[in-house]
Amino acid sequence: MKTIVKVGLSTCGLAAGGQATYDALKAEAKSGRFPFEVQATGCVGACHREPLVDIVEDGATWLYGPISADRVAPLLEGHFRRGSHPETGNWLVSHRADRSDYPFLGRQVKVTTQLCGVIDPLSLDDYLAADGYRALQEALKMSPEAVVDVVKRSKLRGRGGAGFPTGTKWEAALKARGSAKYVVCNADEGDPGAFMDRTMIEGDPHRLLEGMMIAAHAIGAQAGYIYVRAEYPIAVKRLEIATRQAREAGYLGPNALGRGRPFDIIIKEGAGAFVCGEETALMHSIEGLRGMPRMRPPYPAQSGLWGCPTNINNVETYASVPSILLDGPDWFAGLGTPNSGGTKAFALTGAVVRTGLAEVPIGLPVRDMIFEVGGGIRHGRAFKAVQMGGPSGGCIPASKLDTRIDYEDLRATGAIMGSGGMVVVDETTCMVDLTRFFLEFTQSESCGKCVPCRIGTRKMLDTVRRFTHGEGEPDDLAKLPELAEMVRVTSLCGLGQTAPNPVLTTMRYFRDEYEAHVHERLCPAGACAALRRG
């Protein structure tokens, strides 16, 4: 059996110098010193150890990292001539197939990312060899109603953050009357610190296509759109290659769904607007209009793209579907909590020891995520908070660390599941300043349509900014949450409705920091430059 050396060449791998590692390995392979072949793959999730090199031999795996180009020769020496290079052992991340020997990977349950870092994302054959498109074949044997039923039973909920039951959504689109229907994938991942969609698309693009095809069959769509950030050039490219391959192989095209039913997928690049992650704004953007949200109802299932019934889900939601079809809805539902099945991928970043993409079962306590998967706080500092769901989310303080990662439980804390961004901050971060950062983001990304979001977020930002400059007034401490509440309740779309979340949660859990800024003109974390003492 041939030895295959896989190099993670997703954005994180490439940023860490993976291309040079890959080239060095290629050269080594050509030299014939050691018997192996080199293969590009996606990211296994352990971004903190990129560039990752996985040596696969007879079903066994040795995952090493970080392996910069200059470590290639020593690594090969050390790996193939066991022990000949002592450092190799330090570089070893995991050598078990289930990765249980590496805490970051050990607690994870990989469903949507199961092939990321395993297969070559540019190879349809790799995907097919890993049961790719088998779920589609299964689905096509079933009636649309039966497919919808399976998805309902799986308890899959929208992974974009709102957590609407996916099967129910599909059912609405299936039942909606209309000769033309669409499936749309929201891959406009805009939260700062989030990269779930990017990793999935870059590592396993066909899984997304397959999920969309199954959805198309289930609702009766003839065309699909993937709305993907233009800031993800590699993801865009891999999607283009994957759709081309699928078209050539007949998975897309005039007879994609069998019995002469056509289906094709069009890749639509965004233009850098955060608000286009909102589904109605996203559809406007696809239609060539300015990406501005509109009121719902009508919901996309009744009147979506060009007024036609449309099902819109995010990348992770579609990517969950093939596994549900293959392994059964009960298995999927069993992974999560009674209300919510399956797994959720998180982009774990910030002050933790191990950053990266972690897919965990729904219901895992936040504490486990940070301290086991993430390995705790760097530099031995104290945990302060974790910001869930990016600028539209909220923070969870140490006192709430035992909260389970579930839609309802998280909402009870004031934070949200969100799409999966998880930014951990330690004692050196000022929560007021962090709030300012997120408000600056939401304010500048507001579409400007509705008054509370356009002007209300500006006024919130104005107030918080004054706090960080030591110009806050006691009165502001009372007025800020009032305004935040008004913006939350009265805004038109999700962006405005969630923009006050950072304000509301930090003021709830870290009011003392706000008071220090205002009453004492002091930044306890020492982060606000204007308030630093001599």
Place this chain on the structure above:
Amino acid sequence: MVELTIDGRPLQAREGSTVLETALANGIDIPRLCYHPELLPSGACRLCLVEVEGRPAPVVSCGLTVAPGLKITTQSERLYRYRREVISLLLSDHPLRCVVCDKAGKCGLQKYAYEFGLAESTFRVEISRSLYQDDNPFFVRDHQACILCGRCVRVCDEVVGANAIEQAGRGFFAHVATPFDMPMVESSCVFCGNCVALCPTSALMPKARLKQGREWDLECTRTVCGYCGVGCTVEIMTSSKGQIVDVRGDTGSPATSVNGEMLCVKGRFGWEFLQHPDRLTKPLVRRDLAERMGLASHPPAPLSVHGEGGERAPRPPLSARGEGVGGEVTPVAPPSPVGKGAGGLGPSSPFVEVSWDAALDLVASRLAETVRAHGPDAVAGLASAKCTNEENYVFQKLMRVALGTNNVDHCARLCHASTVAGLARSFGSGAMTNSIREIRDADCVLVTGSNTTEAHPVISYEIVRAVRRGASLIVVDPRRIALAEKATLFLQPLPGTDYVVFLAMIDAIIRNGWLDHEFVETRTEGFEAMARSVSRYTPELASKVSGVPADLILRAARVYALGLRAAEAERTLTPPSAPLSREAGEGSGVRGASSILYAMGITQRSHGTDIVQTLANLAMVAGQIGRPSTGVNPLRGQCNVQGACDAGALPDLYPGYQRVADESVRRTMAERWQVESLPDSPGLTVVEMMHAALRGDVKAMCIMGENPMVSDPNLSHVKEALSSLPFLVVQDIFLTETAQLAHVVLPATAFAEKSGTYTSTERRVQLLRPAIEAPGEAREDLQIVAELARRIDAKLGVSRPAGYWDFPTQAAAMLELGKSAPIYGGITHERVADGGLCWPCPSADHPGTPILHVGRFTRGKGLFHAIEYQPAAEVPDAEYPLILTTGRMLYHYHTGSMTRRDERLDWREPRAYAEINERDAQEAGVRDGGPVEITSRRGTIRSQARVGNRVPAGVVFVPMHFAEAAANVLTQDSTLDPVAKIPEFKVSAVRIGRPTRARVPGR
């Protein structure tokens, strides 16, 4: 109906309506800024939040559809707080310049600031935008005052369809912008100003309105627009000085008018002509004629005559305006020999101002003498589509009764004579079958021979709305007009060949089982013969003749016949290669509503009547008539062209379309008009009058408010004809090209200076109200005509019952019109004062008839006509290889006498031009923007080339409005439609070339 509760009141609401609409309809006021009843709800301002029982958070009522059992609360402590906060946020980004703001008193933000007791914002003031854009003469954009309610953007998109503006930028710095923030004129803006009208603050203001007084200082007069035939209600705003400062749509009761608050650029901004110094203020007579008649006894004030540059007499003060018109007949000393040759008279002799008395007496004697010497038919008259029903009625009565001739016509002859004839033959009534507001609810709209966007903008808004609601749009036009961009199916036949496309559509409908069997059987006659004759027009044959792909013809036939909406029509198209087979029972299923709209592209043809009847056939085979949002709808050109026809200003028809040739009708009319007899043969039509003048058969003409010197075909011939007339009197508001050829010119009043009624294209009779005073001694046409009639009677020694010609008011004339024309029987000024009535309205209690032919055609059964395709009269050949087609454009109107005197309209479109296809331009060596010479068998004009692909190769388009490069120099008047006698403006053979030597441009 849906039952719900608002503020404890049980209410009934229309299914699908919103809570806000329901509340407002029931007198429950909910604060709102971004909502407008004519726009889709947007939810931007968040003011209209209400509490819904069972929901934790408030919901915006503009986006909340009514549902049974909903319990709504519109006022609560929490709602008050949120709403006040919204206003406070808006005020923090709005300069509080209310004390100097022209919008004060009418500003939505000011209103709510007052209601919520906010003298200023509770937040820190930060103005996000400081841009003040003054880049066009129509309106200014003050971004500081903008509250981003989005109404301007939405009206531009949802109603006008111009999409000139959109919101740009993000967050706090979002603003309304043209593409790349370029000046308005660089955008697709059509300057309709509907954005200005709907702006709740002073962010968009009409430029002319600025610093002209506060809202409460202005006087508002609700009347009818004097431009096209749509019949928009306008509110003329005048300052305390009596100057017009603004014109608005109907803000009072928008739901009852055809346009609501919407207008087009001409209606909203094109009012400068009304108070223009060029307005005629005194009667004018040729100096040599005046001298010979001894009229120039008052110091003869030399008048500026075109080309002479003389000084104009100052306008007399209003107090010195002309003596009354009360019937005094002042004898004028010795009638000089007139009638023969009129030697020395004509354009060479300048005009002098004379008194009304002298002028009227001169005209009366000349006309009376002509009748006496040469018989009544030596006189001919042109009534006017710009004058009121009452005026046209009295004018035709003057011709028929006082002068004794049926030689009365008007420019409807040149636009919709074929409609009047064709639809009368097919249906029994020659007018729009349905009303304008129904268009928005159609499932399919077929537009042909109408550049609706430019010629009837407010009707195009209805089409845009229909398309927005999912209707399919089929455009059949030789030019790639603006609507083609919004069309589901665009068929582009060569000029003159559309006809065969419709024949093929009818055939396809019959062959493929898309016809409405039941309708054809029960409601029509003559089907078999028509079906037989049409069977040879296969899509393939039609395609060969017209250049339209056969499958497109088939699809259009199916979509139209079944009334398919755009989504369903799209299915017709996918997959494109699928054959269109008969789907079982398609023709017998439920049909959507399809409406045909057409204009002069259909009628101004040598077989216009046939084509109109073909459209009637098309509607009947598909059963697309007699229901709401269906029908065959001719769009009439001028404000009262419908009414001028209704009032009998036609040589073969009395008021109310009663046939002159019918003896019993004649007898009835004679009785009604208290005369012994009336002339029995139909009179001359417009073009025939010109031929007759040239032959010397017509020796005197009265022209009321018409300008044949620009509007009629073959202008050199018209000029020759009019110049050869021994006597020509013109009454108008300007010294038009035609008036310049007259012997006597009488100053008349414009629409904004009088009362009376106009009948719009949808047969709606509406009341005018005077908003401003007439300039100088200008008099109402009604009084001019009535006084002439009195004096002619006197000259001819005819005595009539007392007060026979007395029409002290327009209302009095309407009473007589109502008695003469049964379709107007129930119409009085009182009844049409608010919103108008659609004829037929035969009795005082009749509610009017917005939809014709419901259940029964006017003539009983709809009559199919077997029609054979006939090519245009003049086809291209080697010498004249291109086809010229003429028409209108947005910024000018008819012969340009009004719009070209408006500085703003003139700013936007100052020059004549010709649209030429790139291929033809290249062959002729003509470049875009460069000079081009266009020559037909009749003459040559020189114009500026607009090279592009709006016209297909082989076709040239020239707008009709520019006298200096008049399209009608090129058109032909020799072949007329055999029935309607309409000339073929739409097809002439021409050649183009680059002018060889420079020539001083005319005008």
